[in-house]
Amino acid sequence: MAQSKPQLFTITHPAMGTVFTLYIYAGSREEADAKANPVFDEIDRLDDLLSNYKETSELSRINRLAAIQPVTTDPETFQFLAEALDWSARSDGAFDITVGKLMKAWGFFRKQGRVPMPAEFATLRKQTGWQKVRLNAARRTIRFTSPGIELDPGGIGKGFAVDKAVSILRSEQVAAAMLSAGSSTIYALGAPPGETGWKVEVPDPRNPAIVLSTVTLKDMSLSSANCSEKHFVLNGHLYCHIMDPKMLRPVEGMLQVTVTDPSATNSDALSNILFVRNPEDSRALMHSLPEDSALVIAGTQQKSVCYLMNWKAPVAPGHC
Template identity: 35%
Template sequence: MRRGSNKGRRARRMLDRRGMGGIVRSAFAAALAEREASPGYYLVLGRQAMACQFQIFLRPRDGSFVPAVHEALNEIDRLERQMTVYRDDSEICLLNRTAFACPVPVEERLYGLLRRAHEIGRQTQGAFDITAGPLIRCWGFLERKGRIPGEEELDSARAVTGWDKVLFDDGNHSVRFLRSGVELNLGSIGKGYALDRAAELLRSAGLNDFMIHAGHSSIYASGNSNLGPGWEVSIRAPHAPGASLGTIRLVDEGMSTSGTGQQYFVVDGRKFGHLLDPRTGWPSRHNSLCSVTAPGAAQAEALSTAFFVMTPEAVRAYCDSHPEVGSILVAAHENAAVLVWGLSLKTGSDPEN
């Protein structure tokens, strides 16, 4: 993410850990006492959650909002406890264990997220599907130990994947599974949802200019940066480490990038990435990177996951029918064209505005 030119720019990172709130606030007060901050100077608080680093960028003049940032980070912690599949006491794990036996009431906001996930799954004709938990498990990606499942194991996982196995009760905000073995996994929308909730809390506290990201792959940008309207974000080049496809400017919107550059395993020279096509049960091999912009980070994350396993024609059709959504798609082969729909990608060859 761009923070201005490299010369004469300082970025001060202050990591918020439990028990260090007073230290961080004092450090922010000292930073604000400086007479003038350069355009690339931001105040940054972060926290480890959901297997990545969340960071919130503030303009120096907004240091008084540090307590609100702490509350936003605390909310991210709460959401991780609610949605993770790695804690037996999480609400999602409780749902996965008991929803076949009887309907399970779900917290109102989480229920709304499940409904949104269902709708995006319908819009993408099954390319996005949070019921793919059994597929993720049988490929070994849940334990981050990738393996090729046997045909019988894969067939069994496919048999309990799909929204037709889930029954919603909007009146009671409850969920019931119609097959034993159904398993929800929110890993393809949860980080974006946490960003949206954090942004909601920051805005309710009166903060309008900020950028927040989850491991750099999911972002929500609000208001203005030090450099002007919006926040300029670089899109990495999938086939050239350290290189960039260009930059886009985010204004009151979310962005998510999906790719298999870090999570994959290799068998007999063949690469198997962690992004599975829930319609086939196999890792997608068509694309190497997909970035999506949307009004919210949860929507962007879900769609970048779906678009990654979709054809370029299907992605273009979706963006054409949803003008609030933009996408960048790069195919898996090294000389693939960069396909762009619904957004402005500024490359190094573009003239300065």
Template identity: 30%
Template sequence: MLNYRRFVVLLLALLLALLAAGCGLANFTTPKPYKETQFLMDTIIEITAYGPGSEQAVKAAFGEFKRIHDLANQFDPNSQLAKINDQAGKSKVSVDPELVHLLKRAKELSAQVEGAFDFSIGPLTELWGIGRKGDFVPTQAEINALLPLVDYRLVEVDEVHNTVYLPKPGMRLDLGGIAKGYATDKAVEKLKAMGVKSALVNAGGNVRVIGVKPDGAPWRIGIQHPRRSEDIIAKLALTDWDTLQTSGDYQRFIERNGVRYAHILDPRTGRQPQEVASVTVALNNSTDGDVLSTALFVLGVERGMQLLQKFPGVEAVFVTQDGRVVTTPGLAGKIEITGK
């Protein structure tokens, strides 16, 4: 009994000493994070994972980003997407089944959002070349000449033979509005398959989480102010969703004669929407979130709200050009508006 008491006293003394040295009990129970950052898919991607094997899982997740990038990068002449574009109006192109799957989903989503997102927008994004042509702004005549080439309904995706065909010469696919979200989903699948129970993936505004934070609290994500890069305009805890996706006019844009021209185009007009500065959607799928945030940005607040009625469970935060923050009814009491 005496030895046992001495053991208890010594153990308590040790714990007190550790606490006095600033080493709390949480240090013994909280798994250490592994964090890695890479520049892929034209953005900064950061993955943080907790628990055993997290380093290997994170590296495998980055492998998914690179794999999808190589598959769907229209600027790489060796990519399958570039080959589809090169053969527009000429012949069908055999591609990997995964690319067929992605294109089929892009076509379905384009229809669901009534063309506000259109993955055949390539001729227009190439014409504008935001980020690649200085402050170039095309004429209305140049835009009008390309509008007939933008129509997702014309894209022929053959799931049986794994081929894709663009029937008009000059058509070009651009998966910039869906590939990053799809890659995020694939990266999360890889993390989960390798046993990760707690993680956060941030792919340039595309945020998806696994589980809760190591301390048991939900992940709480800030939404950037579209005009003040150091400020957060709202915060949302991901309790009902695992994905927060943002599209905005503040990361890739040019300014000419005091006018801002962002990289997001309305496929129907070939020009930049002017009502909102950013749109954030909360849901449980990054692929769909990538498309929906873009479509809502194009449609604006009123028409965007109407569209969301077709997507139960998806919530949105609109920040207008004049700084108003408009949220869907499902976010009432769940979102904190931190700035104006």
């Protein structure tokens, strides 16, 4: 019997505070669902492991105990923490997984935006800082050198889950699929039939109706960092959910960062790093990553500047 011609199926699944969407080519809906189920099971498993909203998660257990004693954790969680701290070191702290208390102080944890009182910042300074986390690879332990530290997986957790889910797709010998974590991090596996890759549109943050650039991805991830979905406005001022860990404040003067990288974990972290850092300071980091590219839009809605770092895709004329 001849095999059915592959068709594109779209399957969604809520997890990690967002909606994951799998675009997959398969011979039938039944085949697509059969391929998708273990992918979403893997994402749910990682959500149970790394969530800071679930008290039963491994990350929550670490947050409770690591300031008291070294905590032995599983190999996967240890790998996740090691990769997060590696990006902290490479970015000189622009990426920092210890912003848990900082996110709560600014009201982003339960979406109740607030500006901390001046007296709170001295305590927050003591409760923030990736250098206060110690990993022991031989014993697979983690400990905090200061009380009050809380890990927050935002900025890298979804990318880590996407990478693990894509490895499931590869093990199932899926030839063409794209997995999106709420559109902030995407991985394109293979290419649609007859195409060179998956076409992904990057919107203009100054006017979302405009497509700023269209990227063709094959075995590549793309992550975008912006404030459009997660922010609050107080007294006419917009506060973004992406924190500058050194300033202990939401980032100002940045509209959007889009990054491509062969790893979704890396693109997720790197998009946040470039959002926090001055664009000129990011060029050296991007130069050290020859497989990566970035499109950075800094400034305000009224006055902005584009920075293209190894970005090969065309950009809409007059918009950068």
